[in-house]
Amino acid sequence: MTVGVFCDLDGNLIYSGRRVANPEGLVIAQANAGVPKAWMTPTAARGLQEIRERAVFVPTTTRSLEQYQRVSLPGGADQVAIIANGARLIIDGVEDSEWAQARLDPSWGASPAATVIGTFDRVLGEASWYAKSENYDSIISVSANPGQPFPDAALETVTDIATDHGYTVYLRGNKASVFPSHITKEAAAEEIRTRLGLTRTIAAGDFHHDTGIMTWADDAIQPAHGVAAPGIRQTRAHGVEAGEEIVDAFLAFLNASQ
Template identity: 30%
Template sequence: MTPTSDIAQSPQAPDSPFVLVASDLDRTLIYSTAALQLSMPDAEAPRLLCVEVYNSKPLSYLTETAAGLLTDLAGATVFVPTTTRTREQYHRIHLPGPAPHFAICANGGHLLVDGVSDPDWHRQVTGRLTDECASLAEVRAHLLAAADPAWVLKERVAEDLFAYLVVERDLLPEGWVKELGAWAATKGWTVSLQGRKIYAVPGPLTKSAAMREVARRTDAELTLAAGDSLLDADLLLDADLAWRPGHGELADTGWTAPHTTVLPETGVVAGEEILRRFIRAARRDRA
């Protein structure tokens, strides 16, 4: 029997929106085939639920156990999907459970309310970017000039907010991302390598700022978060309690914080464990 009823059995659960859960999606709760890391024997592998289709092909998964856990969690807390994905990319995902009232897209550039971007929030964010860091045009020009077409597969601009490259990781020169990051820091930007994607993101464009706004609107008394990449670090630091899996950019650099728990699990089973930790923390807060 899967442990999906920890919250659902509590009579207080439907009336407990004061717990806010802001979780990264890719490689934290949902996983592509390449990121699943199913290291167990085939006969012991968990059953998977596809939650995203792209170009008519299945793309992202979580385990069936995780699906049940997420359904219960989303019904008992303010669950906020929190992603660097664009709005279009986010809307391809169909998570189990009730549709989230809030979602954070474009690394905090868009705060969705019932699926629609809040224009006031977006206006506030773009104002900060104009005032506090170099322009997207300047950073994009440097990114294209510094990259080598031999290992760049695609170059994209996301929501007119940030840029990223899709690269052949095996051909990426050692130290190139670090050098790019050092240059970007002088411009008020951040660089993150996630799978085959190299992101260049303005420093003021953060998931944590959007999480704080949702917490303000919902009067949340406890904030929980999870993530695996450098672009999640501010989110984990700002939450009251946080978790990161044993894989990803943060794991590769050994990143941690006093209130962030480092999980040993990797791959899709880490997503299960993160959801269990969210549920336990939400239950303790109501005790």
């Protein structure tokens, strides 16, 4: 039996400085130019190494490829990964360029990112709150100026524009993430399940766009500090300690499946 473990990174397995009050004693999971930026607990790190020895571990992130490559998890380079919410796949340690190119096919009904960004700039460009819109591997980020909230009326406008162009919007803080509606983590996970012959699956995530893959999987868990997905169990702990509970849940699932 081959088990697939699909885990979102940020806010699930690894935690950035804004969620880590004191990083002393934690394992560094990301460093930019030698400066630590994200951590996990030693217990979670040890558990992850065991998971990678016993199962197909699949980091499942909305990070762009460039952002993902900054992460360094215990156990070496990932052989399989879902990146940019499913816009890009790594299989056997190599990016599947055909998969990425196929996600851009106009037959999906999503406009090119440049077209959508151009519309956002034209409609929102004069608003005092509006900072910029950027494309990260097919995901568009619409940002408010630092310290300013994302206005409710603006969210409605962004959602209307996105829907017209075949995109879906998720708001987090003062930034809206705009995803092509056909690009989902669960679609990428199903592709991996089929290719690798996975027989059992478990997933973890902490935000609205993770609900699909958690529902798709045979089992799932979400951190208590995340956006609750209906019917999915939650950790008891918040913050970096929740990562330990997520890893423990993965190991328990492995023990029950193998």
